[in-house]
Amino acid sequence: MASTHSNELQAISNPNGSLSRISQDAENVPTESTPLEVETRALPLADRGKEAYLVLAGCTIIQAPVWGSSLAFGVFQEYYTTHEFSGQAGSVATVGTTLNGIMYLMMPLSFTFLTRYPHLRRYCGPLGLVITVGSLILSAYATKVWQLIVSQGVLCAVGSGLLFSPTTLYLEEWFIARKGLAYGTIWAGKATAGFVFPFLMNSLLHRFGPKATLQAWAVAVAVLSTPLLFFLKPRIPLSTSGSRNPRPLSFxxxxxxxxxxxxxxxxxxxxxxxxxxxxxxxxxxxxxxxxxxxxxxxxxxxxxxxxxxxxxxxxxxxxxxxxxxxxxxxxxxxxxxxxxxxxxxxxxxxxxxxxxxxxxxxxxxxxxxxxxxxxxxxxxxxxxxxxxxxxxxxxxxxxxxxxxxxxxxxxxxxxxxxxxxxxxxxxxxxxxxxxxxxxxxxxxxxxxxxxx
The missing domain is CATH 1.20.1250.20 (MFS general substrate transporter like domains)
Structure with a gap:
């Protein structure tokens, strides 16, 4: 037993950052994250257990505020071009392409940055939430298409991307052997949101208009996301000493x-x-x-x-x-x-x-x-x-x-x-x-x- 515990601590503090053999115990599934320093204590089990599935549940639910704006933008586009900005269909469509394009294209940069500086992940989620909520409130008061492009396009994309990136990296640590199941679950959450939100937003837009709808959506994003940020945490905690040092990247x-x-x-x-x-x-x-x-x-x-x-x-x-x-x-x-x-x-x-x-x-x-x-x-x-x-x-x-x-x-x-x-x-x-x-x-x- 002492020998096994020694092997775990030795693997955790490996200077090369490899955590592929934290324990010989088959119940402790190898992790795929490689931070420089982690607390030398027994790690929670990957792929199973209450903590892993709480993180998975949080990552799944948060897909709604992350992708909700892009999934429902087609409804907003139809409303804008027939009410607020009639005759500007091409310009309004730019808002949607900007939103989706920036969200996806920023992910190689955000994933690389948060892998290099893992201690910033805890701040990235709240920052993304603030930007997302702020962008929705700003877009509620937009009177010109360029204002929509900046608020509902650029800012909302940046905020949603920052909210998505750290949560996905946490999922990488918690699910290894069942990684396919984990990603299948969060993408199913996104698809479910894509089924619900267009109907919901269409009803709200035609009943209350875009200003009230966007304000209500901003409040809903804040209320839904804030408690989830407490459930989304790393499996491999950084040590207090040297935790701000950049970690080497493996390409x-x-x-x-x-x-x-x-x-x-x-x-x-x-x-x-x-x-x-x-x-x-x-x-x-x-x-x-x-x-x-x-x-x-x-x-x-x-x-x-x-x-x-x-x-x-x-x-x-x-x-x-x-x-x-x-x-x-x-x-x-x-x-x-x-x-x-x-x-x-x-x-x-x-x-x-x-x-x-x-x-x-x-x-x-x-x-x-x-x-x-x-x-x-x-x-x-x-x-x-x-x-x-x-x-x-x-x-x-x-x-x-x-x-x-x-x-x-x-x-x-x-x-x-x-x-x-x-x-x-x-x-x-x-x-x-x-x-x-x-x-x-x-x-x-x-x-x-x-x-x-």
Whole structure:
């Protein structure tokens, strides 16, 4: 027993920062964080226990205030362009693209910075909350589009990103062997928020107007997030001495072709992922389906994405992570090319959004399992940094898809067809199907390596 305890303390204080063998006890799952100094005491169990699941619950619930503004912005955009800023649809749309683009593209920087200076994580969450709440209050008083871009676009993105980054890095410490389940759970939380918020915000906007709605949302974000910040804590506490010293960063994963295959697949899949969500209401209208059906189809998409995230997160913990990517990509491809491409009525369109929401919505839940597998092959790898880069790649795909979608619609080969491929959305359907296929480039790369 004394020998085992000695091994734990020796691993915790390892000057190289490696915590891959904190204990020989199988119950104490290896951690993937590598701070320079931690308190030399028994660490809480990873992947199980009350503390781990309280952190997971907090990380899941906080997805609502983090992503709520971006998930519901389509409703705000519709209201702004028909009431407050009529005739400025293009300018108002910039608010949404700015919000989503900055949130994702700042994550490689924020994850790197908070990994380098882990003692700042405790301040980052509260700072992000203050900026988010302040941005919503400012946007409530906006009278010009540029004011919306600054407040509801730039500031809200920065605040939400700062609120998201430290909580995700905490999750990295608490869940290792069940990392896929953890990420599947928080993405399911995000999908659930995407189902609820558009309906809620639409009702509030048309009843009380944007000023009261944004003020109420600011108060709700503060009330919901403040207590959660007390539950979100590191598993590996820093020691009081030297805790402010910057810790070395490990970018060893950049040397592995497996990571780049995963990153490429992430960018490509994200490029096509938003296209159905953005244009399904317009496509349904083009088929002569009532406009209210568009909102119903988007709700069905988000509702099916929640179980998809949980299923694929659990799947990659139990099977090969690349198998999860393959199933997600194959299911997404079939849904697009068969059901969207051939849809000429509501029934097939509904089947498409449910299947695509489930399979494509579960794609990002496979990242955790893939990073865990890569970590087992390279103990020096920092999975938090890798996750930040994957999220940045997703943001890059989102940003590129905006202008590309306009080009796809402009260069349509037909505008008078009665089913998917023969309408002006035909090129977009083909493009979405191709991105779904090559979203599985991580699996494709692994198969090439095996063949070689």
């Amino acid at each position: 060893s994963f950049l040397k592995h072709a497996t990571f780049w295959g995963l990153q490429l697949g992430c960018i490509v899949q994200a490029f096509g992922y938003l296209l159905p969500q953005t244009y399904i209401p317009s496509y349904a209208h083009a088929l002569g389906i009532p406009d209210v059906t568009g909102a119903f189809l988007l709700a069905a998409f988000q509702l099916s994405a929640a179980p998809g995230a949980l299923v694929f997160g659990t799947l990659v913990d139990r099977l090969s992570p690349t198998s999860g990517i393959l199933i997600s990509s194959a299911g997404s491809t079939i849904a697009v090319l068969l059901f969207w491409g051939c849809s000429a009525q509501l029934a097939l369109l509904l089947v498409f959004v449910i299947l695509y929401g489930f399979f494509a919505g579960g794609f990002s839940s496979t990242w955790g399992g893939n990073l865990h597998e890569m970590k087992s092959q390279d103990e020096g790898m920092d999975t938090g940094l890798a996750m930040g880069l994957l999220l940045g790649g997703r943001g890059l795909g989102y940003v590129l898809s905006g202008p590309a979608s306009v080009a796809l619609l402009t260069n349509a080969w037909s505008t008078s067809g009665k089913w998917g491929y023969s309408t002006q959305y035909g090129p977009m359907i083909i493009c979405t199907g191709i991105t779904a296929i090559f979203g599985g480039s991580g699996w494709i790369w692994k198969m090439i390596k095996r063949a070689v």
